[in-house]
Amino acid sequence: MAGPGEARRPPGTYKPDMTIAPWARLGARLYDPFLALSERRGMAERRGALLASARGRVLEIGAGTGLNLTHYPAEVDELVLTEPEPPMRARLERRVARSGRAATVLAAPAEALPFADGTFDTVVSTLVLCTVADAPAALRELRRVLAPGGRLLFIEHVRGGARLARRQDRLAGPWRAFAQGCRCNQPTLELLERQGLDVVELARASWRGMPSVVRPLVIGHAA
Numbered sequence: 001m002a003g004p005g006e007a008r009r010p011p012g013t014y015k016p017d018m019t020i021a022p023w024a025r026l027g028a029r030l031y032d033p034f035l036a037l038s039e040r041r042g043m044a045e046r047r048g049a050l051l052a053s054a055r056g057r058v059l060e061i062g063a064g065t066g067l068n069l070t071h072y073p074a075e076v077d078e079l080v081l082t083e084p085e086p087p088m089r090a091r092l093e094r095r096v097a098r099s100g101r102a103a104t105v106l107a108a109p110a111e112a113l114p115f116a117d118g119t120f121d122t123v124v125s126t127l128v129l130c131t132v133a134d135a136p137a138a139l140r141e142l143r144r145v146l147a148p149g150g151r152l153l154f155i156e157h158v159r160g161g162a163r164l165a166r167r168q169d170r171l172a173g174p175w176r177a178f179a180q181g182c183r184c185n186q187p188t189l190e191l192l193e194r195q196g197l198d199v200v201e202l203a204r205a206s207w208r209g210m211p212s213v214v215r216p217l218v219i220g221h222a223a
């Protein structure tokens, strides 16, 4: 589905928007191949395990190319996928169309979600909070749109232990330029807690098949 204010394209007629930075287009094209090895080495399974508990009205922020799509239980009442970057969103729209799943794709940033308070039972963030421009603002929005009793389900890569953190700090600039805004040294779990979220950490894991600076993963839910 096209985002608000966007023209709908007939299926199969995707045409790249030449006003979009070539790096962003290239990043979107390379995203799935870059993650393919790590998906095979456990990430796809982790997505499935986490999303099995999605229920009710579900919102995913920064849905990217839609790697979570096949992992949602068929029983969820509604699935809304937001993705602000046009080249990623174009791929997401095509994946949704191919999947035959009923899902709405919207062009909203996590910092300004176009939904009323308490709209969703489940909010999903996988590998997104490292990249949003204003993580505290995004977390306030996630809390706002969660219904009472609702949960945020997350898989995020985080700041490592002392030795790795030093390398993450050293490489934060080049990594951010390469990975389109991703902060490899961000203490995301602490950010969640600082926003008053009650975090249940389900697992720590290593994002195998990816560069060391983004390998430490935290998987959990929060309310």
Ligand SMILES: C[S@@+](CC[C@H](N)C(=O)[O-])C[C@H]1O[C@@H](n2cnc3c(N)ncnc32)[C@H](O)[C@@H]1O
Pocket: 061, 062, 063, 064, 065, 066, 067, 068, 083, 084, 085, 088, 108, 109, 110, 111, 125, 126, 127, 128, 131, 132, 133, 134
């Ligand atoms: C590393 S990708 C993760 C994609 C997907 N969630 C996954 O698990 O594969 C980060 C995504 O966050 C999106 N993003 C960047 N800034 C954002 C923002 N302010 N709000 C929501 N998403 C954002 C990017 O466009 C990109 O699709």
